[in-house]
Amino acid sequence: MRFLKPLAASCLMLFASMLVSGQAYAQVGSTTDIIMGQVTGPDGKPVTGARVEVTSTESQITRSKVTNAAGRYTVVFPDGGGSYRVQVVSLGFAPARVLVSRQGDEDRLVADLALGRTTTVLQSVEVRGARGRPREQQRGEPGASERGLNPGLVNRLPIDPGDLNALATLAAGVVGIAGTDSTPASFSVAGQPADQNSITLDGLSFGAGSVPSEALRNTRVITSTYDVARGQFTGGQIASTTRSGTNAFQGSLSYALRDPSLEFADDAENASVQQYTQNQLSVGLGGPIVQDKLLAFGAFSLLHRTDPLQSLLAADPRALQRLGTNADSVNRFISLLNRFGLQPSLSDIPAERLNDNASALVRLDYNLGDTHSLMLRGDWRGTIQDASRITPFSVPHNGGNFRSGGGGGMISLTSNWSGVINELRAYRSLDTRNTEPYLQVPSGRVVVTSNLTDGTLGISTLQFGVNSALPQESRTRFTEVSNEISRVSEGGAHRIKLGVLANEDRAINVSSANVLGTFLFNSLADFETGQATQFTRTLSSRERNVRGFNGAVYLGDSWKASSALQLTYGVRLEGSRFPDVPAYNPVVDSIFGRRTDQFPTDVHLSPRVGFSYSVGPTDRGRPLGTLRGGFGEFRGRAPTQLFGSAIEATGLPRGQSALVCVGSTVPAPDWEAFLRDPGSIPDSCNGTSQVFGTERRNVTVFNEDFGAPRAWRSSLGYNRRFAERYTLSIDVAYARGVGQTSARDLNLDTIPKFKLSIERDRPVYAPLASIVPETGAISMSGSRLSPRFGAVSEVTSELTSDTRQASVTLNGLANRAIFNASYTYTRSRDEVQGLATFGRVTGGAGGGGFGGGGGGATTAGNPNRAEWGTSDQERRHLLVGTVTVPVMPALELTAVARIISGGFYTPIVGGDVNGDGHRNDRPFIFDPRVAPDSASGAGMARLLATAPERARDCIRKQTGSVAARNSCSAPWSPTLDLQANVRPDVLGLQRRLTLSLVSINTLAGFDQLFNGNRLKGWGQPVYPDRTLLYVRGFDPASARFRYQVNEHFGAAGTRNPFRVPFQLALQGRLTLGPDAGRQQVNAAFGREGGGRGSVAEFRQRLARAIPNPYHQILQLDDSLQIQLTTEQKATLKVLGDSLQAEADTVIGSIAESLGGQSARSGDARQLAQSMRDRIEEGRTVTEKAVKNAESLLTPEQWAKVPRRIKEPFQSNRDREGQGRRGGRERPER
Template sequence: MMPHLNPARRLRRLVASLLALAAVPLSLTAQVGASTDIITGVVKSPAGAPVENAQVEAQSTETQVTRRQRTNAQGKYTILFPDGGGTYRLTVRYIGFQPTTLTVTRNGDDDRIVRNITLGQNTAQTLARVEVRGARRPTQQGPGGGPPAPGGSERVVDGVQAARLPVDASDPTAIASLAPGVVLTGADSSGGGGAANFSVAGQSSQSNNVTLDGLSFAAGFVPQDAIRGTRVVTNTYDVARGQFSGGQVSQTTRSGTNVIQGSLSYVGRYRDFTLEQGGTTGAFGGAFNQNQFGAGVGFPIIKDKLFFFGALQGRRRADLLPSLLAADNATRERLGASPDSVNRFLGAVNRYGVAGAGGVVDDNRNADNMTVLGRMDYSLADAHTLTLRGDWRLTDQTPTRVGSLALPQTGGTTESRGGGGSLVLSSRFGTSVINELRAGLQVDNRTGSPFVTLPLGRVQVLSALSDGTQGFSTLQFGGSTSLLSQSDNTVFEATNETSLLLDEGKHRLKVGGLINRTGYTQDQAFNRFGTFTFNSLADFDANRPATFQRTLASPERTGSTVNSGIYIGDTWRPRDGLQLVLGGRVESSTFTGAPARNLAVDSAFGRRTDIIPSDAAFLPRVGFSWSKAQPANANGGNPFGNGALTIRGGVGRFRDAPNTQLFAGAQTATGLASGEQAIFCVGAGVPVPDWTGYFANPASVPTQCIAGGPPAQLNTARNVTTFDSDYSNPRAWRGSLGASKRLFGRFSLNVDFSAARGEAQTGYADLNLNTSPQFTLASEGNRPVFVPAASIIPTTGAVPTQLSRKDQRFGSVFDVNSRNSTEQWQGTVSFGGFTSRGAIISTSYTYSDARSQTGFAFGGAGGGFASATTAGNPNLPEWATSAFNRTHNVIATVTHPLTSSFEITAIGRVTSGSPFTPLVSADINGDGARNDRAFVYDPTTAADAQLAAGMRTLLETSGNTARSCLRAQVNALAARNSCIGPWQPGFDLQLNWRPTMFKLDRRLTFSLVTANLIGGIDQAIHGSTNLRGWGSFTQPDNTLLFVRGFDAATNRYKYEVNERFGAARGNQTGIRLPFQVGFNLRYTLGPDQTRDRLRAAFGAAPGTRLTGSGIAAGVGRFFPNVPQQIVEARDSIGLTDAEIVRLQVLADSIKVQVDSLTEAARAVVEKEGGNPDPAVLFGVKLRPFFERGTRLRTRGLDGAKAILTADQWMRVPARIKTPQGFGGPGGGGGGGGGRPPNE
C-alpha cells in the first residue's frame, strides 16, 4: 500500500517535476528514452547497517511501468529498466521502518542512477523526504542506444519536440542538422534513403553510422509516430560505440506502456500555398503536393508484463518533372542554354528519329513511401525483459534521375522494398551483473529500370545569352547510364554487453562484443549501353561525336563483409560531480567473395587481384566530466541559481565500418576476360551513331572502336582494382575539451573545442599511368600531359587515354591504399535558456578549419572512383581545404509561447559557403579522368584573343567570391578548393495551436509550417529579378574553361571561357526552392498523465477542470512559513517564551508576504483558465512566484537560525531545515541519482 501523501508535499513534488521539465531545453537534457537505465544503491537502517530483504519498487514516470527487487544481505539493490525514460519514483518498504518515497532522475552524462537510501524510524506513516534529481549539468542525454558517456557532446530531440519544430521529424539528417558543427553534404546519389548525408569532424558521410534501437539501420526511415527520440552524437568516448569515425545518429522507437496511448498525424504540402521565386512557375518553380498520414498506438496486454506498440506511415509526393522540355526560355537561359540552341538540339533529336523513344513520360514525378513498424515488450520477470521489433518499407519513384537539361526519356523508375526484425534481451543477475543482448536482420531490394535502352547522347553547347554573356551547358537525350540495375542487401548484426557494478555503484565495468555481416548481390553496371559525347551543336547536327565510351561487360557481384569488435571499459564515479570513462576497443574486418587472380597483373605490377586485406585496429578512449560538488542547500534551495561550472573532455580513436561498395567494385575489375570491360573511342575511332537502329535493336550498339583511330583503341580497356598491403578502414584520432556554466539562473553557456586527425583515409594510385610527361603545356604553367601531343584530336581536343598506359593490355590499374589524412580544428560557443516570458532559445556558433589530402569519393565511373582534382601527377596526394569545410556556421532554434494555446517555433541558420575548384570541362592531361584544374589566364597576356576577352568579362562581371578567387590565382593553376561559394542563410517558422475547445483537452495540435521562408523574404526585399539565392543551397558552377580543340603546332589547347563560372545567385539558378506554407496535424491518444497528476494534486478528478482558487491555495502551500513551523515544534526543540515571541513576529511578517504572493499567483492561474498547459503554467507563468517564495523561505531559515541556539538548531527537524521537492536544475539535491550530501 502506498504511503499517504499530504497535499503540500504532493504538490511540491509535482511542481518540482514540472519545473525540471520546463528547464529541459535549457540544459538540453531531454530526459527521454535512453535505451536501458540501471538504478542501484544500498538501503541502510538509521544506524547505518545494511537492510536485507527490503522491498525496493521503481516506477517510470513516463511509462507507469513498475519494477521491483528485494535487497541482498549487503542491502544492495539493482533494478533494470529498458526504455524507462530516465526519471523514476522509488519506494522502499521494510517492516519496522518508515516507508520512503523519492524521485530520481539520471544526469545527462550518467550511465546509471546510484541512490543509497537510509530508512527512518516508523514513527508516522508519512512521506519521507522527496528529492527531484534534476540534470544540473548542461549536458545532453536522451533517446538512442544507451546513455552518453562522460566527456561527449551530442544533441537530443525527442519525437514530440521534433513535431513542434519546422523540420522533417522522420528524417535523421534533418535532425542531425540541428547539432552544432554538423555539415550537410547533399542528397544520397543512389536515389535511395538511408544515407547519413552529413559530415562531422571533417570526415565524409561514409564515416557516419545510423542506428535504430542500438543496432545499425541503413534504411533511414521509420514511421514518424514510432520515433521516441533521435540523438546526434558528435563526440563520444564510450567504447561501446563503434563503426564510425564521423558522427552517429541514434534513434529509438516507442514501446507500449501500462497506459493506452498513441498519436495520429498528418503532414500536408500544397502547390496552391506556394510562392514561386523570380516568377518561375511549373516544374522549375519547385512547388509540390505532399500528403503524409501516420498513426501509432501502444497499450498493455498484461499490466507490467506484456506491451505492444504499432505504427504505420504512408506518403505520396507529386511534383512536376523538371526537364529540358518543361523549361521555359527564361529558365533555359538561367541554366546556360539559349532558346535557339535548345530548339536546334530538339530539331536534331527529332531528325534522328528518337524524340519519341521511351513513349510519353508523365509530367508529374511521383514518389511513394510506406513503412510499418511493430514492437512487443515482454517482462519475463523483474530481472529479464525481451523486446521484439519488426518493420517493412516500400519506396517507389517515377520518373526519376532526369537532369534539368535532359529529355525525360533519359530517366526511369526506381523501386525499393525492405524490412527486418530485431530482438533485445535485457537481464539482471543478482545485484551486480547486467547483460544486454541485441540481434537484428535487415533485408533490402532495389531495382532501377530505364525508360529506353539507348546510348546516352551528351551535347556540349556554348550559347550566347541575352545578358551578353556566354553560357555553357550539356544537353542530354537517349537512355540512362545508371538505371538498369538491381541489388539485394542483407545486414545481420548482434551485440552483447555485460556490466559489473562494483563498489556500491562507483564503478561500472563493462565487456562487450559486436558482429556485423553485410552481404550483397549486385547487377548494376554503369554505362551499359554507352555514351556519345558531342563537342558542339554543329557536331551534333553532323552526327559527329567526339568520344564514345561503353561498359561492355560487368558480371554480377556477390560478397559480404564481416566487421567484429570486442571492448572493455570502466565508468568510474569517484565522487558526485566527477566521472571518468576509460577503455579500449578492438575492431577487425574480413571480406568474403574475393575476385579472381590475374597473373598478368601480378607480373606487370606486383599486385594480387584476389586479395582484399583483412584489417584490425585498437581503439583506446578516455573521457571525463567534472563539476564542483554543491551542498544540498546550494543557492539557498533556489532551483534557478547559477549551477556549478562543468568541464568535460576526452580523447579517443575511432574507425569506420567496411565500405562494401569499394569491395564490390573490385570484384569485377580484375582485368580478366571474365571481368568488367570497357571501350573508349576518340577521333576517327568513334563509331557513327545509328540512333534509330539502336532503338530498334539494342544489340546493335557498338562493342568496339572502328578502324582508323589510334591503335590502342582496337582493344577493350580492362580496368583493374587492387588493394595495397597497407589498406585499412579509415580511422581518426579525436579529442575535445569543453566547459558549461549556468548563468543568471535561466541560461547556460557552453564552450567546446575539438580536434580530429583522420588517418588511413582511403586513396588510390593508378599503377598503369605513365607519370613521365610526354610533353608539358607551357602556356598553363608547364602542366604535364601523359599522352603524345600528336595523338590529341585537333578538332575536339579529345585525348586517347590508352596511350598514357604503361601496359596497353589494361586500362587504369587502381591501387587502393590508406595513405591519406584529414585534420580539423573546431570551436563552438552555445548559449541557450528561457526568457522571463517563457521563450526557449538555443543558439550556437561554430568555427571550423578542415583540411584533407583526398578530394574524391567512391561510386563514380572508372573503377568506382571519382578522381581527386589535379594539376600535376594525379597519383600524389596534396593537402588542401576539405570539401566538407564550412568556416562559419550559426544555428538558432526558438520556441515562444504566445498564449496558453499558441506557440511559435523557429529555426534559423547561416553557413559560410562551400569550397569548390575551378575545372576544365574535359580530360586534358590524359589520365582518363575529368579532374583537371583550370589555369587562370591573365586577360592582358593570354595569346588567344577570344580567351582573353572571356576572362576579362568574367573578372569584371562575376560575383565577389568568384572574382576574388580568380584574381588571387591569375597566371597560375588553380588550387584545389581554392574558391568559396556564397553564404547560405536559412529561416523557417512553425505556428502551433493546441485548442481546448470541443473537449479536445489540448490533444490536437494544428501547425502552420513554412518551408524556405528566407526565400520569400529574399524575393520581398530584392525583387524577382535580383534574388540573392537565400535558402536555395545551390552549388556554384565550377567549370571555368571548355575545351574546343588542340593546336599541335603550339602544344596549346583551345578554350572557351564559361562566363557563368561561380554563378550561384538566385536569379542564375534553374530549379528554385520556393516559399511554401504547409499544414500539420497531430492528435494524441490516451490520457495526459502530466495534467491528470496536476488535477489530482489539487483534488480534482481526472479530466475535470481546475479552479483558480484551488490551484492558488495549493501554490500557497508550496511556500511554508518556516518560523511558524518551528514554533509549532517548540516542545521537541525546547524553545523559551522569549524565543517563541521573536519567532512569531518573524512568522507574522513572512505570512503577510506569503498571502500577497498567493493572491497574485491566484490571479495568474485564473487567467490561464481551467485547463492550463502544465509546462507553461509552472515553467513560465508561476516561475517568478516560486523564485520569490524560495527567497522568503531562505529569509525564514536564516532568521530562525539567528534566534535559536546551536543546540536548538540541531533539534529542528530536517523536513523544516532542508528545502523539499526543489532540487531542480542548477540547485540543491545533489547530482542526478548521485549520493546526496550527508549520506
C-alpha cells in the same frame, strides 16, 4: 517536516524539465536504466527482504525486487523513460517513496531509502536530474557532446520528425549535405566524410534514413563521445529509440498537406518554381495486451508526392539562363532529337514525377519476470519513384522508374542476475533497389555554347538517351548481433562492461555504370552530323556479390570517482574481413607485384577516456559549471562497394573492361538502329588503331596495409549556468583523420611525355600523337605502363585530415521564449588524390554543378600525388537556432533558423588535360591581357567583369597559376522556417489536438515582399558552376590546348535552376491516451495510485514548501540554546508572520495551478512555464529571509543555527557529500 523543503525544489525541477528537450523525459529510451540502492532502518542497518517496487512514470509499468542481506536492490528497465517512482514496503516499517529521474545520460539511478518505525505515510518526493532550468544541450556520458530531440520538441518545430538526417542538423556543428535524385541527404561531423557516420535504432545499426515519425521515442545527435560501446564511425552518431506500448492505451496520428495553391510566387516566375503536392499521414497506436506483462505498439507512415518534371522541357528562359544556356540552343537540341527519332518524352513517361513512400514498424515488449525482458520489433519500408533521375540538363526520356523495398526484424533480451546485467540484441534486414530506364539507347552529352542575356557566353552539357547510371539493380542483406554484460559495484561507483558486436553486410549488384555507352559531342553541329568526340562503354559487366564481416570487442568502465568527477575509459578492438575474394590474375602480379585475389583483413585497438568535472561554487545544491572532455580513437567502416568493384575488376577476360574511342575511331551513332535493337550498340572502336581506339581491362587491387578509416579525436568543453535561466556552453574539438581511403593508378606512367609551358609546365603523361588536334581529346593509351590494362587502381589508406572546431551554445528561457542557439567555427583540411573513380572510365563532361561537395578528387598534375586543401565538408561558419514562444495557452510560435557560410569548390576543366584518362584537371587561369589567344582573353575579361564577386575574387587571386583545390567559395546560405501551433480546448480533447500552419522557406517570401521583381535569391540553394574552361582543340606545333572560357563560371543555380518558393503547409496532430507531461505531474504530485490531486490536497502538501527561517529559529531557540534576546524574538515573530502570509499566497497560487481546471485542460509545458516564476518567487523570498535573519543574530548565535536553515534549498545529499549524478537519494523526514 523537513521533507517539505525538497518538495519545493521538486516543483521547480520537475516543471522546468518539461520546458524543453534535454530534460529527464527528453532522455526517454536513450539507454537501459539501472535503478539501484540500499534500504536501511532507523538504526542505519540494512533491511533484508524489503519489497521494492519501481514504476516508470511514462509507461506506468511496475517492476519489483526484494532486498538482499545487505539491503541492496537492483531493478533494470529497458527503455523505461528515465523517470521512476520507487516505493519500499517492509513489515514493521513505514513505507517510503521517492522519485528519481535521469539528469543526462547516466545509466545508474541510485535511490537509497531509510525506513522509519512510524505508520505515517511518507509523501516526500526527491527529483533527480531535472535542474530547474531549460537545458537542451545535453551533457550525456562523461566528456560527451550531444543534443537530445524528443518528439515533444520536434513535433512543435517546422521540421520532418521522421527524417533522421534533418534532425541531426539541429545539433551544433553538424553540417547538412543536400540529397540529389540519386543520393540521399546526409550530414558531416568534425570534417569527416558523410559515409563515416552511424545511425542506430534501439541500439543496433539501421541503414534506412527515416522511420514512421509516430514510432520515434527519442533521438540523440551525438557529436562527441568516449564510450567504448559506441563504434563503427569516425564522425557522428544518430541514436534513436522506438516507442513501446505502455499500461495505458496511447497513440497519435498526424496529417500534413502541401499544395501549390499555398505556394506564393511571382506570376513571371511560376514556370521556374518547384511546385509540388504532398500528402503525408502518420499513425501510431499502442497499449497493453497483458498489464505489466505484454505490451504492443505499432506505427505506419504514408507519403504521396507529385512534382512537375524539372527537365529541359519545363525550363523557361529564366531557368535556362541559370543553366547557362538559352531557348534557341535548347530548341535546336530538341529539334535534333526529334529528327533522330529520340522523342524527348514518351507515352509511358508521366507528366509529373511521382514519389510514394511507406514505412511501418511494430514492437512487442514482453516482461518475462523480474529477471528477463524481451523486445521484438519488425520494420518495413517501400518506395515508388516514377520519372526518377531526370535532371534540369536532360530531357524526360533520360530517366526511369525506381522501386525499392525492404524490412527487418530485431530481438532484444535484457537480463538481470543479482546486479549482473546482460543485454543481447540481434537485427537482420533485407533491401532491394531497382531502376529501369525509359530508353535503351546510349547516353548522349552535348556541350552547348549559348549567348546569355547579360552578354556573356555560357557553356552547359545537355543530356539525352539513357542515364549512364541505368539500368540499376541491387540487393543487400545486413545482420548484426551484439551482447553486453556489465556489473555495477556496490554503491554504484563503477559500472564495468564487456561487450561484443558482429555484423555481416552482403551486397549483390547486377549492373554497372555506362553499360550502354556514352557519346560525347563538342557542339550541336557535331551532334547534327554525328561526329562524336568520344565514345566510352563498360563491357563484360557481371553480377558482383560481396560480403563483409565486422566485429568488435570492448571493455570499459564508467567510474563516479567523487561527487564532482566522473570518468569513462576503456579499449575497443575492431576488425573487418571480406571473404569473397576475386580470381587471381598472374599477369597483374608479374607486372605490378600485386595480387588480385587478396582482400586485406584489418584489426585495430582503440583506446578512449572521457571525463566530466563539476566546478565552481554550488548554487542551491548544484554546481554552476561543468568541465568535460576526452581523447580517443574511432574506427569507421570500409565501404563494401569498394570490394564489390574489385570483384569484377581483375583484368581477366571474364572481368570488366572499358572501351574508349576518340578521334577517328569513334563509331558513328545510328540512333534509329539503337532504338530498334540495343544489341546494335557498338562494342568496339572503328579501325584498328591502338592509339585512339582501345578496349582495356581495368584492375582494382588493395594494398596490404588497407584498413577502415580512423580518426583521433579530442575535445574540451565547459558549460555554465547563469541568471538561473540560461546555460552557456563553450566547446573546442580536434579531429585527426588517419588511414583515409585513397587510390593510385599503378599503370600510369608518371614520367611526363611533354609539358605545357604556357601553363607553368603542367605535365602531360600522354604523347603528342595521342591527342586529337581538332577536339583536344586524349587517348589514355599513351599514358599506360602496360598497354594490356587500363587503370590499375590500388586502394590504400594513406590519406589524412585535420579538423579544428569551436562552438558556443546558449540556451534558456527569455521572456517566456525557450531558445537554443549555437555558433560553430570549423577549419578542416584534408588530403585528396586525383584518382576518384577507382579505374572506372567516365563518359564526358559535367554541366557544372556543385556535386556532393564541390571539390572532389581533382589534380594539377600527377593524380597519384596527395594534395592538402580545404575539405569538401568544411562550412567555416555555422549558426543554428530554434525557438518556441508560447503566446497563450492555445497558441505557440516556433522557428528553425540557419546561417551557413558557403561551401568550397574547385574550378575544373571540361576535358582531360594531363592524359591520365580522367576529366578532373584543374585549370590554369590566364591573365586576359596575355592569354594565348584573343578569344580566351576576351572571354576571361568578360567573366571578370560579370562573374559573382566571390567567383571573381577566386579567379583574380590565382591568375597566372593552376587553380588550387577548393579555392573558391559559394555565398552564405540563410534559411528560416516558422510554425504556428494552435491547440484548441474543444470537444473535451484537453488540447490534445494540434493544428499547425508551417511557413516553409520564409526568406523567399521576404525576398518577394521586399524586392518585388528584382529578387535577390534569398532562401535559394546555391550550386555554383565550377567548370571554368572547356577543351576545344590542341595545337601540336606549340604544344598547347585551345580553351573556351565558360563565362557562366561561379553562377548559382546550375544544378537546379528552379526556384524554391515560399510556401505554407497545413498540419494536424491528435494525441490519444495519457499526456506525457501530465503523467509526470501526476507521478510526482498525484495521489498514491497516480491520480490527480485536488487544490486542497496540493495546498496541504505544500503548506510548508516555502521554509520560514524566522519561525524555525524561534522554534529551535530552547533546544539549541541560541539564547535569543526579547527584542530579537519579537522581531523574528513579526518578520515570520509577514513571510508566512506572503508564502501562503504563493503556495495557494501553485496549488491552484497543480489541481485546478487549467492544469487539467491546459498544456503541460505552458503550465510548467507559468509556474516557474511563482516557484522562483517563493525561493527568492526564503533566501532573502535567511540573509535578513543572519543580520539579526550575532555571529555566535548564527553559528548554532542548523545548516538546513541556513541553506534551505541545498539538497540533503550534497550536505552529506554525495552530490553526484545518480548519487544517493535520501528523502528527508
